[in-house]
Amino acid sequence: MTAFFQGLGLPFAAAWTISTICGILLIALPVMLAVAMVIYVDRKVWASMALRRGPNVVGPFGILQSFADGLKVFLQETIIPSAANKGLFLIAPIITFTVALLAWAVIPFNSGAILANINVGLLYILAISSLGVYGIVIAGWSSNSKYPFFSAMRASAQMISYEVSIGFILVCVVLWANSFNLNDIVKAQHGFGLGFINGFWCSPLLFPMWVMFLISSMAETQRAPFDLTEAESELVAGYQTEYSSMAFALFWLGEYGNVLLMCALNATLFWGGYLPPVELAVLYLIPGWIWLILKIAFGFFVFSWVKATVPRYRYDQLMRLGWKIFLPVSLLFVFLVSGYLMATGHFA
Amino acid sequence: MVDLIQYLPILIFLGIALALSTAFVFLPMGAARLTGTHNPTADKLAEYECGFPAFEDPRSQFDVRFYLVAILFIIFDLEAAFLFPWAVSLKQTGWAGWATMMVFLAELVLGFIYAWKKGALDWE
Numbered sequence: 001m002t003a004f005f006q007g008l009g010l011p012f013a014a015a016w017t018i019s020t021i022c023g024i025l026l027i028a029l030p031v032m033l034a035v036a037m038v039i040y041v042d043r044k045v046w047a048s049m050a051l052r053r054g055p056n057v058v059g060p061f062g063i064l065q066s067f068a069d070g071l072k073v074f075l076q077e078t079i080i081p082s083a084a085n086k087g088l089f090l091i092a093p094i095i096t097f098t099v100a101l102l103a104w105a106v107i108p109f110n111s112g113a114i115l116a117n118i119n120v121g122l123l124y125i126l127a128i129s130s131l132g133v134y135g136i137v138i139a140g141w142s143s144n145s146k147y148p149f150f151s152a153m154r155a156s157a158q159m160i161s162y163e164v165s166i167g168f169i170l171v172c173v174v175l176w177a178n179s180f181n182l183n184d185i186v187k188a189q190h191g192f193g194l195g196f197i198n199g200f201w202c203s204p205l206l207f208p209m210w211v212m213f214l215i216s217s218m219a220e221t222q223r224a225p226f227d228l229t230e231a232e233s234e235l236v237a238g239y240q241t242e243y244s245s246m247a248f249a250l251f252w253l254g255e256y257g258n259v260l261l262m263c264a265l266n267a268t269l270f271w272g273g274y275l276p277p278v279e280l281a282v283l284y285l286i287p288g289w290i291w292l293i294l295k296i297a298f299g300f301f302v303f304s305w306v307k308a309t310v311p312r313y314r315y316d317q318l319m320r321l322g323w324k325i326f327l328p329v330s331l332l333f334v335f336l337v338s339g340y341l342m343a344t345g346h347f348a
Numbered sequence: 349m350v351d352l353i354q355y356l357p358i359l360i361f362l363g364i365a366l367a368l369s370t371a372f373v374f375l376p377m378g379a380a381r382l383t384g385t386h387n388p389t390a391d392k393l394a395e396y397e398c399g400f401p402a403f404e405d406p407r408s409q410f411d412v413r414f415y416l417v418a419i420l421f422i423i424f425d426l427e428a429a430f431l432f433p434w435a436v437s438l439k440q441t442g443w444a445g446w447a448t449m450m451v452f453l454a455e456l457v458l459g460f461i462y463a464w465k466k467g468a469l470d471w472e
Contacts, residue, residue, distance in 0.1 A: 077385045082393040097369040116357045145395035146406040160421040167428035174435040246376040316471040
């Protein structure tokens, strides 16, 4: 894109800056739009699974429901509780939303279509998603109220527990791709299974890792069945209890932004990212970003399918799953994958 | 050599994302004052506790297990941090690198078994 702006007669620095800002807006605005649409899709999917209609009043098939909700919260009063630490109280939603947007900088949308093609892309995503804990902890602490505080404690313990096993799962993928660069990881999946299936999921050693990554990402984003942080019957609305207006909505946007990011990571790391699912010349006629969006959409459907059908876990079950099952199993697979690669010399 | 210019787009993105979310927080506060919905009262600003006045300080004691989880997290996350550079250079370091890391992992697994037997991972 820099070349296009240079062609208009701009010097390189100006052309680079303009094209970078365009790239950022091309990522941030569709992500926010996608979050609004995905909330609507989520509600529609739960509704159909419960034989209800779901939102169907605002716009055709209720498609504008999220925008109506957005307008409503925008015009609401922002309530800052008198006992709250006001500065921190307002910073928390800012952190949550900023972090949810930032991680998208390194997702490859097509071969070469990536905002920052850095060598340590996967490490960057891990770092940024760890920062998400701060938004929640600060929200719970600064509210100075019981339910948000308990919810923040639960949320932070849950998120860091599953981050450990996500780290080990990613090590397995990195071992196989021999790179942290997300573009290289996608390229390593080219013709991975039997020479024509694109994606790490079809390897017997990486398929269990994919299943564990999917479950861990649900726990990491506090989606049902792991949504103990906002278990209504005990904790009201969790760490968002004291929030109102757009500050409340930013937590929602951030939460769904993280869910979409996890679906994008799932697609990029295990399902071949912007590559078509199988090696066929015809399928390459469809641009790569459409394949990525289709894979993200399917991943999101799985998320809402699980939310609609699986009952909520207990907290001790959640911690047992994370520490006593996922951690040892993912550690075992680091051993198995690295041993297999060393024995066969099968590096990408 | 790390080319820091690669990270400049991320810095610009950080600025834009911060500006966007700050605007999202503060614009409605201004809009509420213009439209007249801004009307704080003492009861509205009290913390939420199912209609009662708050019984005690919310920042009270909590379960020590949350500390345990945090400590265990530090150990295993550091372990993962050691695994990352090893994972990308396994091709170069060969069997020696592999065996060294397996010894390191085995020691950590011993510690993990100890924590398990001591009941640090139980949550009841």
